[in-house]
Amino acid sequence: MGVSGWREIFPKRQGIGCQDGEGMRLCELENKEVINACDCKKLGYIVDLVIDECSGCIEAMVIPKAGKLCGFFCDGSEYIIPFKCIRKIGEDIILVEMHEER
Numbered sequence: 001m002g003v004s005g006w007r008e009i010f011p012k013r014q015g016i017g018c019q020d021g022e023g024m025r026l027c028e029l030e031n032k033e034v035i036n037a038c039d040c041k042k043l044g045y046i047v048d049l050v051i052d053e054c055s056g057c058i059e060a061m062v063i064p065k066a067g068k069l070c071g072f073f074c075d076g077s078e079y080i081i082p083f084k085c086i087r088k089i090g091e092d093i094i095l096v097e098m099h100e101e102r
Contacts, residue, residue, distance in 0.1 A: 029094070034063055034079075037087055037095045043079055046094075050080065058083050 026049065034043040048062035063079040081096050088095040 024089070029061070029089075032089065032092060032094045034061070034081070034094045034096060037097050038099055043081075043096070047078075061086075 026046075029046050031045070033045060035041070036043055044063045044066060046061045047064055049058050050060040050062065051057070052059050060080050060082050063081065065077045065079060079098075081098060085096045085098050086094060087097050
């Protein structure tokens, strides 16, 4: 994904340490709920990122699948959402486009 693609996904913001008002920290992403735009399903919140060791680029975000009874008895499975599936990052949510295979 080129620089222009990043600008479309990440909203411009002003703040300390941001060049030209761009950039976002992991702690900011963790507070945004991830929603699948295909079925409007709430997937959860980001707990980790997969980063390419050579390029330093984000490859995917990791979101734990919710278990039963408020997260208890979870089987440890997680969503690994490729970065290319992110459609929009807003103030409160991250919209992704994932077609689940059945």
